[in-house]
Each structure stands twice: as structure tokens, then as C-alpha cells.
Amino acid sequence: MSISKKTKTDFITASIKKYLTARNIDQHQPKLQISVEEHALKCVIDRECSLRNAISYSPSETLDQQSAEAQYMNFKSWISGSADHFIPELAQLLYPLFSHIYIRLLGIPGAPAAAHRFHNRHLSTFMGNPEFKQFIQQLGEISSFEEIEHCPAVASFVSARYCVTLTKQTYNHLHSRYLETSECSLILSILNQEVDVMVGDWLGAGSRHDYRSGLLTPPLSDHSMDVEDAEKEEVDRFEDLRKIIRDGSPAAPSVSLYRLQNAEEVCLSGEVDHQGIHLVSGGEDGQVRLWRLQPSEEPVFLDYTSSTVKLGCDSETFTSDTNAAAYQQLRTSATVKDVGNGVARYLRGHSGSVYDTIFLPDDKLIVSVSEDSTVRLWDKSNGAGLAAYHGHLYPIWCVASDTIGITFATGSMDKTARLWQPDIPHPLRVFVGHEGDVDCITFHPNGAYVLTGSCDRTVRMWTSSDQKCVRTFTGHKGVVSDVKVSPCGSIAATTGEDKKIRIWDLAQCKIIKELKGHTDRVTNLVWGDSRLLCSAGLDNTIRIWDVKLGDSELRETYTFPGTILGLNMTSMNTLIGITRTTSAQMINSMESMMTPVTNIKTQQQS
Template sequence: FKHLLFFRSCKYDIYLSQDALNLLKAYLAKHGHVLLIQVLQTWFHIDINNDTNKKNSEDEEEMEEEVNVTRNDFDDRAMDANDVFAKCNGHAEYQSVDKELRDLQDAIKGVRESMAPLKLYKISAPDTQLVCAKTDPNCNILCGGFSNSEVRLWDLGQNNVKRRVNRNISEFELACYMQPEPSPDDNTLQIGAGLPLRGHSGPVQDVCVLPREELILSASYDNTMRAWRLSDYSCAALYRGHNYPIWCMDVSKSGLFVVTGSNDRTAKLWSLNRTFPVRVFVGHLSDVTCVKFHPNEVYIATGGADRSVRLWSVCDARLMRVLCGHRGVVRTLAFAPSGSYLASAGDDKKIKVWDLAACTCVHEYRGHHGKVTALDWSAIGKSSLTNRMVPDPSDLPTENSLLCSAGMDGIVKVVCDSYSKNKQMSNQEVLSSTYNTKCTYLVDVQVHPEWVVAIGTKR
């Protein structure tokens, strides 16, 4: 009751600047808060404070931009003779923020600026198990491969909502058959179970989305690779050439070629307009478990169950490098954007960075306590993601990028690193972030301009 009397007798004065008052008026005018107008007019005493010496230069620039945008909108409203705020007073934030609140804001700002944002897609499929998954570069389509031989698609909300599903060719229509009218609320792609693509006769081991060609590629345990049309979800082509299950594949940056790795200890190069391989890379002593195109598409890197990483020439399938050092199966590869370095990881839970010119390991990252299943090493198209990892991006050399990893431990690690040919990086020069997700198994990680995308499941 005592505080109520203080409140009604205007015991507490409010100090704010004219700019803050204008901002408050513009906000209330836009949203029509009549009750707040009456409260401000009746119970509050506003003391205009024009002292701007307390503001630093950065605050002045930010405030001027916000006030100019809002003031233009407010001035148009103020010209109206019936302006409901002609006699209204108000308040904005205090010029001097409470110390505890300021410390909390600084802590939140520090966390946001030191970590790259993570976007996580968790796929739940009670009837089967997720084996692999990918998104397109624009993060519009999510494609997953499952152990029940299905490829499933999800629309992530950007486009491709309405699609005509391919007609079942095993059915035929009589003359009296009437086509049912489509429901206005019917969406082919749903976030629930996804749209299934059936045709493989074994678990789907790897998938890839080609939005420019409007195709989806899938490699399976049934020794084949298939291409699916995004226009009607039909199978566009069937590629045969491996004698044993296909474990992995990768598409060149131009989309002209595809490379696959198989249980038959070979990697094979394919052209999408031919159903037979155009190159065969032979040399691994065991399964080829991961493949990756070099950024210039002149070389291909392969990793195998023989614990080695090999670099091949595309034009003549000649072996160029053999990199040994892993103590387990190599499951994933990633080239640096410059093409000078190659990252590899696998069952030994370590990420090794190789200098391709010197054929040596220049760095080794640790931190995963499960098998590493995915790597992505990407340059950043926009500076917003790099700024979160590096306090002063202007001091970085040209060979700076983000190296991301994910594994069966449900952890995503993001490393902002740079290399030079004359020295190896120390641990103090490496900036990293670690995310502990609720997934028990992460199958893919990708770097996008604004965030890092991870896909996983809970087994």
C-alpha cells in the first residue's frame, strides 16, 4: 500500500532524453496503446534530460540511425491535428543501466560473439534408422537415406511446397474413373514422416542434393546409384558399375561429375549422362569409405578402411599422394577452400590436417569422444559468421576459414583456423566452439553463410 501511494503521488521521477521520448511516442502510436497513454498522462512525471555527454561515439552513431528512421515516421504522424500524443509524456530506458544488468548483457554478448550459430535438424524415424542426410546449399530441402532402402525428403519451408507426385505405373485407369480433386490444404512434403522415394533394394548409404539440376543422388548397399527428379520424384537414371555395396559419394562443384567409393576397394568416376563409370581408381587395400573432390576438380581424395588417405588425378586416375597416420577407418574428408590442405577424420576420433605439397600432417585436433562422421571446411560468404569467431577479422590472413566436425558422440566442433607453409599452428592460436546436441548420432555438418547446419538422430 505504501508503494502504491508513492506511485500515485509521482514519488519516482523519470529522466530521459527528447530522442527517447520521441521513440516511445512513435512506438505507442504505431501499436495504439491507449491505456498506456492514459497512465503516462495521469501518473508519471517526465523530466527531459538533454545531457548527451555520457554517450560514447558508438552509442551516438547507433542512436542517430534509429532516431532518424523512427523520427521520419513520427514526424508524419505529428503533422496530424488529431495526434493522440500531443499531450503525452513517456519514458525509455535509463541512460545509466544497472550494473548487474549491464554485466549480464555483456556476458550474453560475449557468448553470442564467440560462437558460430548452429542450426540442428533432428530426424526421428521409429520405423527405420537414419544412415545419411544432406541439405541443399540454400537449406531448402533436407534429404535422408534410411536402412529400409528409402530416400526421404523434407521441405524446410523456403520453397518446393507443392509438387506433383509421380503416378503409380502399376495402376491403370478405366474410362469411368474420375480423378479426385486435390485438397487445398494438401502439402506433398511435410515435416513429419517426409516424402519417400522407393527403388533401392538395400540401405541407402549416401545422398546428395543437386538443386541446379533438380536432381537427388543416392548410393545404396545394393551396388547401385540412382538419380531422382525433384519435379515429379521419379527415378531418372540407374547407375551400375560397382560389384559390391557403395559406401560414399561426392559431386564436383560444377555438377558435371560424381565419384563413389565401394566395398570393392575402388572409387569410380561418373558422368550424370552416362550410366557406366568413366574412371576407376584402384589402390586401396580395403573398402573405400569416403571420397571428396578437390576445389579445382583436378584431384580426388579417398579414404579407406586401410587407414590411409590417397590423392588421385582425375584425368588419368593416377595416384599422386598417400597419407598415412590414422589408427582407424577414415570416414570423412574435407579440402580447405584454397585447396592446399586436406582434413581427414574417422574411428580414431582425431582430425588430421595435411599439407598436400609437403605430404605431412601439420595439425591434429582432438575433442571428440566418439567416431567422427562428418567434416566441412568452408570459406564464409558473409562476414557475419566469421565475426562471431574472431574479434578482429581484419587481422586474419587470406587462408582463413571454418573447419566443422560432427560425430557419433553428438558433438559439433567449429574451429576457426589459419595456416602458413612455414609454421605449424599452436593450440593458443586456434579459436573453437563446441556444441553438445541431444542427438546420439550426427551424420552430417555443413557451413552456411549465416550458420552451421548439423543433421542427426537419436538411436
């Protein structure tokens, strides 16, 4: 005779009770059976109430404007002072903290002005990362909670947790050295409520930007759509729309081209800041020139008396609002000249040709490298030479900065690359392994790796923390002239004398595809986003590629006269090219608007 369902259930229950009794386990403590409805309700509650976050905190106090500013500044300074191998991971937290502090400040009655001041003070930290700068700018345009609903990007950011993965060592360092010992209630509250801080392999975890750009496939979550319960037609329509958005080609950037004229000396490099306002160039005469690409709203005056040492109390700023008599006196002074358009400010200090110049991400400092084997740091606002770094044995060809401006790296004829920090006079790391000159250098977006290209036809990838070579990319048939890593950090582009652009998978160390089209050496590369790549070469063309397309990667081709010195993507999605010719005009169908920063034009220099 078969046992009924009820008899089976009773038999199982009796067996469990017998098992628990034999081992002296309290039979009334656990519930031996629950209904399907109770089980479903328990799963929903566990899923909604539990936190994956490794940081727990119970918020209590009211938000204070000054306290918010102080806590963010203290946390940022603590990250800068941490050990080198902790900084790239900890820096991930600044982006969500900055965004949520700004949003919370908007919620304080009558405090939009304080929120905007906070935004303007710390905006430059994120301008070096193309994935962040557009969102940060959109965030700054919001003045109240109500406006968040009208901005899809910000609304999506607020509604979802931001994922950050830290290694166990970094998490312990953060927890024990700062969160437990510092007054940081606001930081703790945001990390607990708005950020998913997980402990694991942070380099292997993709950001939400990787998923949006289609470079990674997002894992299934507990909140995934239940296809069986949804209408199939609606699901198919949603999938089609998502595919169009994910796979659609990004918009090509606007292009502006500047041509520099110098009758006596040859310009060797050109770099534009992240806002597209200033241009810095290096020349064979050993001078660094600083230009303003947009007209100044106020007249610029310069006291050219070099023998006078000015004190702090002597410096005055005169504008059109100044007392008319004092303003006129300044204009007619024998030692002060009104600076005219089309003239650069000269930064002098190098004793050899200046081969490369860059702006640090905060757009306040300039770094230059020279034939005299020195690296120099300059203040952009007043042109002062702040530091000279020695370490290389031969001329230095290239320089690059990480995305937040904590460190920069240089490559030299001595076959080495070196890692520097602005406030330390000696190199932090020396990368040795190339068999020829290091001609180009760049950072991975996470700051943990440095990539170098050499005339030995190889590209090497090094760890910033312990200077180990973890990847060697071979395949070029000539000198490697430039290397750039995409904003997503998973692929890199290299190019050189063989006229080809190679796209590499950094994880697997293999070529994904080759971009062909240039008829002469390719000299410059720059990424627009994780799909859009811009290149320039000696064939007098600038080409824009979509690296995700199949056989038709080339999107646009622009022809220009002269030799390309620099190619930069600004925060306004504008591609700016700097060329060297015998003419001093701008080629984007506008009159030349190069205005000086602070210097005057002399007859001896152009």
C-alpha cells in the first residue's frame, strides 16, 4: 500500500524530530517547516532589507554645510597621504561622495549657493576622467531636489547604489585608519546608504560605465525582470531599445584646429587644458609658452620691471571697476604695458629644447620635460617655476599625468620611465626593461598602471606600486609613437611608424583589431569615450574611428596643413588639434583669438 502525501510529510517530520532529539537539539527553536507563501515573503524581506555593503552605519545628526566641506576635504587629504598602493583604490570613493554631498546640500533650505560653491571648489578633481566629467557638469546645473527628476542621468545615479570594490588590505586600511578614528559621520552615512562597498578583486570588477557602454555583460541580479510573468511583446520591445542605445555609434566630437607661428624657433609640442581655455607649447629655444585660446573679459597688464622685488602688499588687481584715476595711472605707467592679442607668456628655466608639456588635471600646474634631462613644474596663474626634478641621465621625450593629478610619469632617452609626485624631488619608481628610448607614456584610468611605448617596437605595462612589468605588447614594425588607454580601462590603442593603429585587450594581452587608413606615420591618439578614438599623423589628416564597428570603423576624416603637435579632447566634447605652420591663424572658420595670459610681446621673441 502506497503512503499518502500527508503520511510522507509526517514521516519526514518524525525523522527530523528523532534526529534532533538524539543530538539534544532544542526542537522548538527552529521552525521545521514553512508554507510556500511564508518562504516567498521571507526571501523578499531578506533581499530588500539586507545590505551587501561592507560598511554599516546608523545616521543620526543633521547635515551641516561647513561640516560637509570639512569632512570631504579631510578625507581627500587623507587619501593623498596614504601609501601609494592604497591611493588608486581609495580614490574611487571620491566620485560618489562628491556627488551625494552636493545632492544632500541641495536639500538644505536656502543652501543652493553653498552647494554650488562646494561643486566649483572640487570640480577639477574629476575633469581628467571623460566618464565622470559630463555627469559632474550636469550635476552642477541642478539647483534643487525637484530638478533631479528632469535630469535622467542624475535621477538614475540617485536611485541606484554606486558599486566600489576594494581589496581586503585597502578596506582594513580605510576602516581602521580613518573611519574608526576620524570625525566623518557624513562620509559614513553616504558609504552606508548610497554606495555598495565590497571586498574582493577591485581590478576585476567592472563599473556601471562599463556596462552602459556594452564592454561588459552585467550579471543577473535579484531584481532582474521575470520574463515568464511579463508580456513577451513588451520585453522584446525593451530589449530592442536597449540594444539600439547600447550598440548605437556615439556622436562625433566638434573639431577645432589651431596653427602656431614662430618665425625664429620651432615649436615641438602643444597641449590644451581640460576646459579648452589655455594652450601650452614647448620650443627648441628651451622656453615654455603659455597662450589663452579665448579672449579675456578684462584687459591684462604686466609690469615688466624685472629688477623690482614686489611684496605681497604691493600686488593689486586693477579692473574696469577700479577707481578711474588709479586705472588711468596704471595704463600710463612707464613700467606697465597693456598686453595685446596673439602674444604668449614665456616660462624660462630649461637650458635645452622642451619636448613635451602637460597640464595637471586641476589645471593649475604645468609640467614640462626637456633635452637638459630635467622635469620642471610651473604655476599657470603667474608663470612661476615651482620645482625642478632631476633623475634622468639623458633627454626626456614625454610626460603624462594620472587622472587625479597625484603623480606623473616621464620617459627618456636613457631607456627608463620614472614616476614622480609634485611635492617630492626624487622619482618614486624607476621602470627599467625597454631596450630603446621610451618615446611615449600614459596612465591607466585607475592609476595603478603605467604604459610605455619605445623605439624597441614594444609597449610595456607596469604596476605603479612596485614597478613590475605585467604585460608586454609586441607586433609593431616600427617605433611606437603613442599609446592611450580607453576610459573604461579594458582596452588600449597604440600606433607608430608602421602607420597602423592597434587596439589591444589589456587583460588577455592580444590584438583585438587593426585600424588602417593613415598613409604616413601616426603621431597622436586621444580617446573620446570607450568607443570613439581620434588619431592624427604626418599625412596631414585627423581621423575619428568607432572601434566597436566591424569593417567600417572610420567615421570622419579631416585634412589640415602643417605638422600636428598635440591632440586633446576637452570637457565640452571638442577635439582640439595644435599644428605648426608658417601662418598664425585658427582654422575653424573663425578669426584668431589667441590672447596672452600675462606676458608682453617683444621684438626679439615671437
